[in-house]
Amino acid sequence: MTLEELKKTLPQASQVFILTDENVAMFWLPETKRWLGCDHAVEIVLKPGEKYKTLPTAQRIWKTLMKHHADRQAVMVNLGGGVITDLGGFVASCYHRGIRFLNIPTTLLAMVDAAIGGKTGINFSGCKNQIGTFAEPLEVWISPIYLSTLPHREILSGVAEMMKYGFIAYPPMLKVNPDNYQEYLLAAGKIKREIVAKDYKEQGFRKVLNFGHTLGHAIESHSFTKDNPLLHGEAVALGMCAALWLSVRLCHLDEKVLHDFERQLPILLSEAETKLDVVDIEPVMRYLAYDKKNKDGKEQFVLIEAPGRPVLDVEVGSEKVREALAYIINKVYSL
Secondary structure, three states: OOHHHHHHHOOOOOOEEEEEEHHHHHHHHHHHHHHHOOOOOEEEEEOOOHHHOOHHHHHHHHHHHHHOOOOOOOEEEEEEOHHHHHHHHHHHHHHHHOOEEEEEEOOHHHHHHHOOOOEOOEEEOOEEEEEOOEOOOOOEOOOHHHHHHOOHHHHHHHHHHHHHHHHHOOHHHHHOOOOOHHHHHHHHHHHHHHHHHHOOOOOOHHHHHHOOHHHHHHHHHHHOOOOOOOOHHHHHHHHHHHHHHHHHHHOOOOHHHHHHHHOOHHHHOOOOOOOOOHHHHHHHHHHHOOOOOOEOOEOEEEEEEEOOEEEEEEEOOHHHHHHHHHHHHHHHOOO
16 A cells, blocks of 8 residues: 555544654654644554553553544554554554554564554563454555664564565575565565465464464563563574474474574574573473463474475474473574
């Protein structure tokens, strides 16, 4: 959708609310309001960070909507990264049983993943995305201009998420790196949309998008307890390494695929301030127990036989998961 087409959806709204965070607001809030032609939009500016993607924050936003007498014809514009699009979509999907919302992602990771596909959510009781809904935005407007102010660490996080598509669907994307990622931007979003279109509510094929996320989310949730938590893409990079190690052992993946990815990890994790240690294995396992993909209390993984050939619902025993965690701790952090 072009900007002009996007702007045409807003005059039909009784009110426009723009949800963003302090970092994005500083660079892009006035510009975005001008581009959208909604100078009178109500601004809701949050503190940045995953730790604010919570129910108390959602309650604060709902109170703001009520204060301004927002009705069902109101539109919420979610301007930010995955935290904002997840949180804003959740808030909009619940308020008055659902008001319309637009996603304008400002991070690479949100442009290729979080803002697309209709999943919304908040973290709860320290666990990632435990509460949420399926709700489609009116549109997702992607403009690379927002990436011009993005910290390099966020670029690395997004590149890790893009590599996921190389493993599960489009092997050429395994060539993506921090220097050429814009060449793959549209292709990544297209892959995500095509997968979601086949299985919106994640009853089957959409599960491929969870490659690297089963352990990745547990690692990310555990990192929230530390002073400098991992970014989502950093945790997913570790989760993918573990998934590749498991794929070698359980799905006959060529070990070269694992070793090729290991050579990328020093770059993807170069700005992460938190490192895993053996003492982190059991806490990560406890978070894994809350994973939404578990069935009958058993961990279900997406693994691959080869790049582009995913295998769904692989039941992996806890001891094998611990081995995978020990591997990435001993191997990755010695690189």
